[in-house]
Amino acid sequence: MTIEVLKGDLLDQPVDAIVNAWNRNIFPWWLLVPQGVSGAIRRRAGSGPFRELAKMPMIPLGGAVVTGAGQLPHRAIIHVAGINLCWRSSEFAIRQSCLSALKIAGDHEFSSIAFPLIGAGTGGIGPDLSKNLMLQEFEKASYRGLIRLVEYT
Secondary structure, X not given: OEEEEEEEOHHHOOXXXXXXXXXXXXXXXXXXXXXHHHHHHHHHHOOHHHHHHHOOOOOOOOOEEEEOOOOOOOOEEEEEEOOOOOOOOOHHHHHHHHHHHHHHHHHOOOOEEEXXXXXXXXXXXXXXXXXXXXXXXXXXXXXXXEEEEEEEO
């Protein structure tokens, strides 16, 4: 496994899958105004991934699901439930979201995956704590591919 931390745009990373810091999938995607990573994905990928997501059941806190990438050049988008019903993140949600996304990446044999900072924006955790928690989980994971942690600039 290789872990890279870089500044840039998540959607521009040459990886098999990107991670979307999503909610628990209890609200229809069209009812929400996508912000942050989700908003950027919606603008560039189109609504296809979100329409797929709408057909899936509620995602447990820290869980993950996979959809197609729409108009993005990636093989897939892995959506993680990094915030609770009060729109706040937690150490548990961040750690479990990382593990859930990496399990999906391994199960689908993705050789590379790029993550945004989970919970650092709307979730209220802050970028430094989010980054530290995520790196700790990456180090423990059994995933064998490239992991990129992308801090948005």
